[in-house]
Amino acid sequence: MxxxxxxxxxxxxxxxxxxxxxxxxxxxxxxxxxxxxxxxxxxxxxxxxxxxxxxxxxxxxxxxxxxxxxxxxxxxxxxxxxxxxxxxxxxxxxxxxxxxxxxxxxxxxxLPAEMEFHRGGEGQVSYADVSGGVMWIELLEQSLKLGLAPRSWTDYLYLTVGGTLSNAGISGQTFKHGPQISNVLQLEVVTGRGEIVKCSPSKDADLFNAVLGGLGQFGIITRARILLQEAPQKVTWVRAFYDDFSIFTRDQELLVSIPDLVDYVEGFIVLNEQSLHSSSIAFPATVDFSPDFGTKNSPKIYYCIEFAVHDYQHKNTNVHHLSQGSRQMRHMVSQLYSVEVSYFDFLNRVRMEEMSLRSVGLWEVHHPWLNMFVPKAGVADFRDLLMDKISPDSFEGLILIYPLRDRWDTNTSVVIPDSGSTDRAMYVVGILRSANPDPEDGCSHHCLQELLLRHRRIADTAGARLGAKQYLGHHPTPSGWHQHFGQRWEQFAERKARFDPLRILGPGQGILPRTQDVAAAAYGS
Missing domain, CATH: 3.30.43.10 (Uridine Diphospho-n-acetylenolpyruvylglucosamine Reductase, domain 2)
Known part of the structure; x- marks a missing residue:
């Protein structure tokens, strides 16, 4: 040794x-x-x-x-x-x-893929201590053997624990349990100084909060204690289609308002045949829906709500009360579909889409994605802004849109919109575009740069007009990051100076670049 x-x-x-x-x-x-x-x-x-x-x-x-x-x-x-x-x-x-x-x-x-599980007794919590390099799919596979599972997820599970905790970790469960960073009890972090620190809400809390959603700027997460709950046996998975955006968002907000009955809520915009079929790959029910998408000059847009209810095989399971919420929904007539699947298959649903895209060479392509947090009051305006900037007939990919409730700890480094009201609900909008670089009929370098510029304009306009904030953010200049953090910039910069004074960590973000002056100041020269 x-x-x-x-x-x-x-x-x-x-x-x-x-x-x-x-x-x-x-x-x-x-x-x-x-x-x-x-x-x-x-x-x-x-x-x-x-x-x-x-x-x-x-x-x-x-x-x-x-x-x-x-x-x-x-x-x-x-x-x-x-x-x-x-x-x-x-x-x-x-x-x-x-x-x-x-x-x-x-x-x-x-790092060794270490996982240790603790099942809490009555009135105590269950948790898993896992290496920061463990993927969520690996944690799910092992925890299910004990009848347990984390509460909060990302849509795609082949991501590392340390990676998602450095951002936030969101999915359709976030409205109910908060993001993944709200479901971690303790961290082991190596700071930019090289110190190994165990931190929690009660011990070295400032480092704990800084690292959660900190974009890798303050330390590297090497271990995390993840909160667990009883895992359901099955999931009732439902999709409902709409041709009216206001009714679509109204029903989404209805579903997230009854977290005791519903366990997962997401939604997506159906722009064309491609988006309709690609988003149905993992949904194991026959969808008898053949909408009229209009013409290139006069497109017709549709929307889909996706929600799920966990079945714990208990006498009073939520599945038996699902009709209470669904009866109030106003989806298109006869356009509601449901299927029952295992909990594992539901959580791992995006993997099926990945395998399908890999089979036709469309997974390892350009992904000029844009993810935004949009205040609830501005989501209709954001939808209009978005439709002005994209061509529905040629769009390749998926546009996610779903509401989140106020379950965010503002002590962490994640930046969310300031709604200016007591209602801090917001929407996640993910423009998950794919751009095939095929030289014959794909997206060239010029095409890719045009898409990136278009997304930059959407982000800047939505930020200025609606107070929207980027998630998994990218800003081309430090001043852009300064504007992104707004009133929280001073706290972010102070934490950086304390935990990574030489600005060694996270150079790819471009938030606080390392310079000769920084090194000189750190050594008093």
């Missing part, structure tokens, strides 16, 4: 000296134990967005929190080093947010 530690320390020292050298004398892949210098074709230079490709100088494949601590301690203790570090989970960032140009990428999936 001692020999291995000495070897790792020596590898780190050699690595840092090589990265700081003006001669860059290491030009080819070299093995440094858990540290590897890799060629520019490494997967650490790409992500799910396939928009930016920033090659790191090295990749760390840690075997413990100590490996990460050792790396950050070396970097924070060296006045010569300009090296930055980004933590990479399963590689599903969009705009290079887990990349580190000429820096070091920490592959969190290399």
């Amino acid at each position: 001692e020999v291995a530690m000495v070897s790792t320390r020596a590898s780190l020292l050699i690595l840092i000296l090589s990265l700081c050298s003006p001669y860059k004398f290491i030009q080819s892949p070299m093995d440094f134990g858990p540290l590897n210098l890799l060629p520019t074709t490494t997967t650490a230079s790409s992500d799910f967005g396939r928009i930016l490709f920033h090659s790191p100088a090295a990749v760390l494949r840690p075997q413990s929190s100590g490996d990460i601590s050792m790396l950050l301690s070396f970097l924070s203790g060296s006045s010569l080093s300009k090296v930055t570090v980004a933590a990479r989970g399963a590689g599903h960032s969009i705009h290079g947010l887990a990349q580190a140009l000429d820096g070091i990428v920490v592959e969190m999936r290399s």
